[in-house]
Amino acid sequence: MIDEILKHNREFVASRGYERFITSKYPDKKIAIVTCMDTRLVELLPAALGFRNGDVKIIKNAGGTITNPFDSTVRSLLVAIYELGVNEVMVIGHTGCGVQGMDASEMLGLMRSRGIDDEHISLMMHCGIDLLSWLHGFDDTEKAVSDTVDLVRNHPLVPRDITVRGYIMDSVTGALTPVE
16 A cells, blocks of 8 residues: 555655645644544535645544643644644543544554564553553543543643643534533
8 A cells, every 4th residue: 555655755846746735834713622533524624624734734533632731732732832832722532432432452452463573562551651541431421522621621741821622523523512
């Protein structure tokens, strides 16, 4: 599959297909969106919200949530705020998220079945990494979004003048429901 993607890329560049996407690194609408990496949202989210290339910064991860106040998602938000002029943050979860109900023990079992041995798993745990917590999903999408909004709003490095709001997107229709 990667070879097919690379072939397409060469053709895209040769035909100058990139020209319609040229923009600056600064988001025109000054908004950052934290959302899930779910494949259903790749085109649906921008289409449902009316965003085009160059309008917003989209930060994606598994579940669209922040579980650690110093993870790469928070770092990306801080760059967006301080370096790229973002003044609003939307946290957008979605219906039918694969991280909802994800079980860490099952994930560790899948790792073992793919050749990760218990020695490596034990090493991680002995180094202070709580794999059961780190790999655990969430049980309630609304609460996960609300917790992430709260974390961003109250983060010691996020300025108080940043607007932060949470939503759940319907994975089929794109409809947003606010999370209070």
